[in-house]
Amino acid sequence: MLTRHLLKQASTCRHFLLNSKTSSPLLTKSLLFSSSSSSSPESQSPTTTFVDDKVTDQYPSSTSISIDRSDLYNPPDHSHEPTSESELVKHLKGIIKFRGGPISVAEYMEEVLTNPKFGFYISRDVFGTEGDFITSPEVSQMFGEMVGVWAMCLWEQMGRPKQVNLVELGPGRGTLMADLLRGASKFKSFTESLRVHLVECSPTLQKLQHHNLKCLDEDDNGDGVEKRTISTLAGTLVSWHALLEQVPSGLPSIIIAHEFYDALPVHQFQRASRGWCEKMVDVSEDSMFRFVLSPQPTPATLYLMKRCKWAAPEEIEKLSHIEVCPKAMDLTHAIADRISCDGGGALIIDYGLNGVVSDSLQAIRKHKFINILDNPGSADLSAYVDFASIRHTAEEVSANISVHGPITQSQFLGALGINFRVESLLQNCTDEQADSLRTGYWRLVGEGEAPFWEGPDEQVPIGMGTRYLAMAIVNTKQGVPVPFQ
Numbered sequence: 001m002l003t004r005h006l007l008k009q010a011s012t013c014r015h016f017l018l019n020s021k022t023s024s025p026l027l028t029k030s031l032l033f034s035s036s037s038s039s040s041p042e043s044q045s046p047t048t049t050f051v052d053d054k055v056t057d058q059y060p061s062s063t064s065i066s067i068d069r070s071d072l073y074n075p076p077d078h079s080h081e082p083t084s085e086s087e088l089v090k091h092l093k094g095i096i097k098f099r100g101g102p103i104s105v106a107e108y109m110e111e112v113l114t115n116p117k118f119g120f121y122i123s124r125d126v127f128g129t130e131g132d133f134i135t136s137p138e139v140s141q142m143f144g145e146m147v148g149v150w151a152m153c154l155w156e157q158m159g160r161p162k163q164v165n166l167v168e169l170g171p172g173r174g175t176l177m178a179d180l181l182r183g184a185s186k187f188k189s190f191t192e193s194l195r196v197h198l199v200e201c202s203p204t205l206q207k208l209q210h211h212n213l214k215c216l217d218e219d220d221n222g223d224g225v226e227k228r229t230i231s232t233l234a235g236t237l238v239s240w241h242a243l244l245e246q247v248p249s250g251l252p253s254i255i256i257a258h259e260f261y262d263a264l265p266v267h268q269f270q271r272a273s274r275g276w277c278e279k280m281v282d283v284s285e286d287s288m289f290r291f292v293l294s295p296q297p298t299p300a301t302l303y304l305m306k307r308c309k310w311a312a313p314e315e316i317e318k319l320s321h322i323e324v325c326p327k328a329m330d331l332t333h334a335i336a337d338r339i340s341c342d343g344g345g346a347l348i349i350d351y352g353l354n355g356v357v358s359d360s361l362q363a364i365r366k367h368k369f370i371n372i373l374d375n376p377g378s379a380d381l382s383a384y385v386d387f388a389s390i391r392h393t394a395e396e397v398s399a400n401i402s403v404h405g406p407i408t409q410s411q412f413l414g415a416l417g418i419n420f421r422v423e424s425l426l427q428n429c430t431d432e433q434a435d436s437l438r439t440g441y442w443r444l445v446g447e448g449e450a451p452f453w454e455g456p457d458e459q460v461p462i463g464m465g466t467r468y469l470a471m472a473i474v475n476t477k478q479g480v481p482v483p484f485q
Contacts, residue, residue: 088118088377093283102280102292104300105361106265106326112376113263114201120377121202121263136258136349136409136464137176140440142425144179146416147347151180151254152190153482154345154474158252160189164344165253166236167197169244170260174198174209181213181234191234197247198240206240213238244334255335255346261390262350262382264327266361267300271320276304281373289373300326310392311356321359323383329393336397336473345474345481351467352385354406360384387471394473404472404484410445410465415483418445 085093092111096103113120136143155164168177177196184191196213200206213231215238229238241247244255268279270293277293278300284290303326308316316322335346363372365379372381391403422441426434439461442450446463453460472481 102282106267108281109265141179144176145183148180148184157478167255169257174212185234194236196238252343257348261385266323266325266383269322323357332393336394340398340400348471350385357384406469406471409468412470
């Protein structure tokens with residue numbers, strides 16, 4: 001009964017799958033992974049023709065830095081407890097003091113997350129139940145397996161190239177890639193073509209990825225040839241890079257960006273009496289971080305103007321806040337350019353909107369929301385992904401690029417066969433594994449609280465099937481990717 005009830009929640013996905021005209025032999029085979037595997041333990045939206053020239057003209061011409069709090073909306077209350085300042089706090093205050101004025105929210109966010117010495121992601125494992133948040137790959141092995149099905153289908157549409165770069169941006173613990181390779185390991189022609197490239201800036205997470213992919217490093221023969229690292233999960237070569245630009249070009253690429261865009265730094269703008277002003281981070285007289293508004297245009301204003309041109313005037317008129325993410329635009333441009341030249345495609349899965357994003361920046365510490373200015377470096381910072389901006393950016397790169405979606409994560413996973421996969425796994429597992437599978441399945445495809453939950457209220461599984469969206473960017477030569485037809 002419980003299985004039937006769970007599967008009913010994704011009946012739309014099942015219907016789509018069974019009636020899809022785009023299934024391939026590889027897709028069908030991929031849905032038949034061995035059933036002996038168990039689950040892994042382990043305010044929205046802006047373009048007024050924006051800032052017409054009037055907004056710029058209203059700013060003072062002086063280049064000196066001044067502070068304006070007159071139009072600041074709801075300055076946040078702090079919840080600092082008396083503690084000694086961390087090295088990151090001292091570093092941030094040092095930057096502000098050296099500049100002689102505030103820094104952008106984007107710069108604050110970037111320092112908090114990826115500062116080489118003190119950044120939140122750099123020196124710790126922040127994922128899973130013991131970390132600060134849980135991602136879909138940590139919820140269930142089925143997520144990585146379904147992404148693997150998508151990658152194999154795209155590889156088939158590409159004509160089964162003999163060599164292909166499989167790139168993951170921000171791979172976390174490596175759980176998604178490990179489940180992908182493990183699930184695809186029986187399809188030798190696919191795995192033998194793969195050159196896995198993990199784009200990761202954290203040495204701590206690189207070590208975890210190396211371990212979870214069960215990598216072996218070849219012995220150094222002293223012949224000057226660079227040592228190779230091989231994942232024993234599928235016999236594939238694995239390399240690490242700090243930036244996407246460091247991944248070798250020339251081969252078709254399959255790029256996966258799962259919960260990567262949401263951590264890219266955003267600039268926040270607020271509508272004030274004199275027009276759109278950028279929100280900045282400053283230090284108050286009592287040595288606390290606070291928000292202020294820029295009294296004049298900032299470099300990020302150019303990105304705001306570009307974003308507003310992509311939106312309808314009525315979409316902008318109702319907003320008092322707008323977020324723009326220049327790094328997301330630049331990254332999308334780089335991805336689309338690579339795909340246009342070399343072939344392949346990219347899959348982006350994240351929480352966000354298919355439109356202009358308003359005030360969405362949030363901080364999460366130990367699975368709870370906190371003030372983003374409190375004890376920087378102790379919590380994850382993330383913002384909603386602007387999928388419409390990704391689409392416009394990619395489509396401007398080349399006529400060889402097509403963008404598909406977004407569709408909900410529930411639709412995406414359902415169309416790729418997660419319903420059949422959970423049924424298969426439930427036939428050959430322990431009671432404890434079955435409970436884990438049902439909970440993980442609900443979190444991936446469900447919406448809201450799980451109706452079957454009988455445990456403590458504070459632990460009820462929350463479905464993210466409709467909160468997360470999936471989008472694909474592909475070379476037009478490959479046609480429309482599964483399951484976006």
